[in-house]
Amino acid sequence: MLDPALPPPLRPEFIDLPGYDPVEPLESIANRIGIDPADVLKLDANENPHGMLPAVRDAIAGVDDYAVYPDPLQVELREAIARYLKVPAARIVAGAGSDELIEVSIRALVAPGQRVVVCPPTFGMYRFVADVQGVALDEVPRAPDFSLDLDAVLGQITDETALVLLASPNNPTGAVLSDAELRALLATGVTVILDEAYAEFAGRSFVSWMDDHPRLIVFRTFSKWAGLAGLRIGYGVFPPAVANVVMRIKQPYSVNRAAEIGALSALDHRAEYARQIETIVAARDDLAARVAEFPWLNPHPSAANFLLCEVQDGRGKDLRDALEKRGVFVRYYTRPDLLARCVRVSMPRPDQLDDLMERLRAAGRDLGFAD
Ligand SMILES: *Cc1c(COP(=O)(O)O)cnc(C)c1O
Numbered sequence: 001m002l003d004p005a006l007p008p009p010l011r012p013e014f015i016d017l018p019g020y021d022p023v024e025p026l027e028s029i030a031n032r033i034g035i036d037p038a039d040v041l042k043l044d045a046n047e048n049p050h051g052m053l054p055a056v057r058d059a060i061a062g063v064d065d066y067a068v069y070p071d072p073l074q075v076e077l078r079e080a081i082a083r084y085l086k087v088p089a090a091r092i093v094a095g096a097g098s099d100e101l102i103e104v105s106i107r108a109l110v111a112p113g114q115r116v117v118v119c120p121p122t123f124g125m126y127r128f129v130a131d132v133q134g135v136a137l138d139e140v141p142r143a144p145d146f147s148l149d150l151d152a153v154l155g156q157i158t159d160e161t162a163l164v165l166l167a168s169p170n171n172p173t174g175a176v177l178s179d180a181e182l183r184a185l186l187a188t189g190v191t192v193i194l195d196e197a198y199a200e201f202a203g204r205s206f207v208s209w210m211d212d213h214p215r216l217i218v219f220r221t222f223s224k225w226a227g228l229a230g231l232r233i234g235y236g237v238f239p240p241a242v243a244n245v246v247m248r249i250k251q252p253y254s255v256n257r258a259a260e261i262g263a264l265s266a267l268d269h270r271a272e273y274a275r276q277i278e279t280i281v282a283a284r285d286d287l288a289a290r291v292a293e294f295p296w297l298n299p300h301p302s303a304a305n306f307l308l309c310e311v312q313d314g315r316g317k318d319l320r321d322a323l324e325k326r327g328v329f330v331r332y333y334t335r336p337d338l339l340a341r342c343v344r345v346s347m348p349r350p351d352q353l354d355d356l357m358e359r360l361r362a363a364g365r366d367l368g369f370a371d
Helices: 026-033 054-061 075-085 098-109 125-132 150-156 179-187 207-211 240-249 257-268 270-291 316-325 350-366
Strands: 041-043 092-095 115-118 136-139 161-167 191-195 216-221 234-237 297-299 306-311 328-332 342-346
Touching: 026 316, 041 342, 041 350, 054 257, 075 092, 075 257, 092 098, 092 240, 098 125, 098 161, 098 191, 098 216, 098 234, 098 240, 115 125, 125 136, 150 179, 179 191, 207 216, 257 270, 270 297, 270 306, 270 350, 306 316, 316 328, 316 342, 316 350, 328 350
Parallel strands: 041 328, 115 136, 115 161, 161 191, 191 216
Antiparallel strands: 092 234, 216 234, 297 306, 306 342, 328 342
16 A cells, blocks of 8 residues: 555564564673673673684784775685685685575575474574575474484475574584484485584584585684674685575675684684683583582583583573673573573683682572572
8 A cells, every 4th residue: 555654564574573582782781780891701692701812803903994895705715714624715605794694595595485494492593594584494393402303304304495404513502413413414415504603612513524415515603713703704615606606695795804804813813712712612611510519500511612501490591580680691592492491601711610600609599599
């Protein structure tokens, strides 16, 4: 109906779209609950607790030509990432976070009427990106211990399935996909996108499988290990023909110049980052062992930089709230599934572990749990 007095009509499918459930900024939570941002342990977004390296900050600050557009062909960046992964540069496409590659890959690979298989609980971005592009998702829930229900996934794959989208390590559960699971999925001929945002912490990647498996695509990011989440820089590793199309249909300047400089510098300083990654992995194993002191908190095994912890009596939300009051921000999920019993805790620096343990103990007491 054309009516000049009314605002434009929206597409009806977007009116009640829930949107992505984002992490609230630190300052805004601190303000809301009246605590000093300096006292906060921000453990809700799997960011690098060491921050980015000073050398990377200097490289970004040292560029004086931000008046110039970035390289839309990403020549230097793709070559540097290719050397890092030991794959040809023609396979790499960088984006504004791997989130952009998730979106563009779905646009490139899922035709109208085709479907995408995901296995919740998993990264919320998959549903968001599919919803926004009108792509139907088939959700195959994980088992109660969060392992993949491989038979159910295989049973869900039909001629209409354009791809299976999995994270390894999975966010928020922390487990990696096994060789046997990936092999079984690829044997069906379906395209598998493996989101390896946490591969650097897991110490393993399936990128080397791509030569033998042309239907495998892998996403990686600088957000987690390199501490560049705020710059938005990630990448996909594709079969060359797919990379070619993804390059042509993505926004040409989505990787900004500061992100490009930051990523190149991070790759140049890999040895220092490797030491940070070691401390984060050690903190994870240390925290998992120490949390076992609390009979009311049960961490799931994790290969990433976070621990998903089940709370006694299913009181995930209560623990989240009690921790928030004590300045510890963790991720909580409102979904009415197994996750509502859990909180996800990102790793702090090793020197913050004692403080975290004290605040956890206090929050547990707030809830009446014995320690
Ligand atoms: C954090 C995360 C990402 C983030 O990617 P960006 O590069 O920051 O867009 C992607 N996948 C998973 C599973 C994540 O947890």
